[in-house]
Amino acid sequence: MDSLAEVEVERTLKSTGQGEAGSGSVPVIDMNAADDLIAEGIMRAASEVGFFTLVNHGIDSAEIERAFGASMRFFAQPKEVKEAQAPWQRDKNSGYEHFAQVRPSTGLADQKESLQITAREGAMASGWPPLDGFEAAATALLARAHALALRVLSLIEPLACPHVPAGTLARAHTMWGANGQCTLRMIHYPPIDAPESVPAGHWRAGPHTDWCCVTLLFQRLGEAGLECAPNPRAQTATGCAAGGGGWLRVDPVPGGICVNIGDMLMRWSNQTLLSNLHRVRMPTADEAKRSRYSIAFFAQADKDALIQSDEHNMTAGEYILGRIRSNFAQ
Template identity: 30%
Template sequence: MDKLPVLSLNDDKHSFADAIGASFRKHGFALVRDHGLDADLVAKAWDKTREFFALPVEEKLRYDSSAGGGQRGYTAFGTEIAKDAKLHDLKEFWHVGRELASDSPLKDSMPANVWPDQPADFREIFEPLYAEFDRVGNIILSRIALHLGLPEDWFAPTVEDGNSILRLLHYPPVADAEPGAIRAGAHEDINLITLLLGAEEAGLQLLTREGNWIPANPPEGALVINVGDMLQRLTNHVLPSTTHRVINPASDRAAHSRYSMPYFLHLRSDFPIKTLDQCISEDNPNRYPEPMLADDYLHERLVEIGLIKA
């Protein structure tokens, strides 16, 4: 069976750039250990995630985010649906976004964060964890830049104050699930890259170029990192955004919840996604001759997955 390589962020930056680039070109995914996220902060975040989703539904719905397109706060079970899917995903989630300065020119493009009254210290845990994901994500982007033949810091201004989102995901037990419904239907991510914790629990699968579903199960504590549609567009599909899903567990795990924590790293809202010159060739002509603002692209995709109305 085709398997994803496990990479170490401790490797020489050029070696890592070559390795993650090769994995992305083949799979659209990579598994990365030694990423340096604050382990103590991550452990506390898992505790707070479980505590929040254990609250009564009525309490969680106090922070319902449907009016804001699900961009901040709580999105209830059975709300999100994969593009072109018939049944809603079997999940609920919470979104933490960026805290912008009061005078930021991007203030109008991003909703303010919502913070729950309980569990205690929720904000105190997730604000610094968001910053940690942002830090590690920028290191990964610097390696991707090297792979693409760009300056190491090329992505830094493109994601500065970007509309990145930390999602806390709860997939409840599925013993009584509607026939045909799964935890997350086949989809691609909207953003630049995704950094995912919690995929050690089986279920995440990606679709290979040959049309086979293979598991993406990293070593304990490692990250699953995948290309999003914005990076695919930027690179003219040199780095492909790969279809993936979360299937329901085998019967012995059907009565158990599954938790994960993806960080969707986004471009700045005002960044024009314009195909990189080095990703255009006679064999790979420019698929996207017209640039598109990142915020417009995000809005278009949120409509497709049912989080906002056209």
């Protein structure tokens, strides 16, 4: 197995990832358009910026709001209650974490808490918060997000991964099987009573790339903070590197779902698509008085799915294990 140098990109951001986000926006793609136009739009966005927003995506807003309501009820509880209801289980990649995720780009913990729901057989056994309607709301959004992610992958597969048989990407992402790795992460960025007391260098989420194939991010209107930049490996294509003025705000769009390409699909596509850097900045003084919530769905290929690339073939399970080892290597 190679060293999986993706993590080194994050480490380089200790000196280059601090630039302020400028004006601009990521592409918006209408899922009601013809399939070939959707595919072309996604490929263009994923090859240049790596981030885009889907509208008319087919997921009902009421279903999204139910999931956010369940998330807010869970996070409103005391920390010790949340830890008891959904204890973190590293071997299952599921459960509750509080200010525990340390990014290679910062060496510091993200200023957030999260609940990870992994759609694998047994991963959530005895791990569902015992809140009325919680499991139903979460699994409903999981299913809808999974279906949308598969549509995105299927649309771009002929253009991004012409070396694989048709349907490979969709078949590689299953739900609730023995090798499943797709996950839903409910995220809460708590209010900060004294923003000036937070040491320099901290972020609500430090600059990073995602390990999956694609990420679908649900945001709430009025809760800004997400920013993205073209990946440093795309400087020749974009003329703009992280920290060099390339950061863009990715504010919530009415009815929109943010999508970004992950490292796994970048490898699968032989670097045709870019897994770009993104972060959640610290809040302004006014924003610090309020919580920020988001829900991310990570379309991550099954452990036994074979990622075929020019670099060399490996299973998705081997890939994730390599990323974990690289992430925590000294």
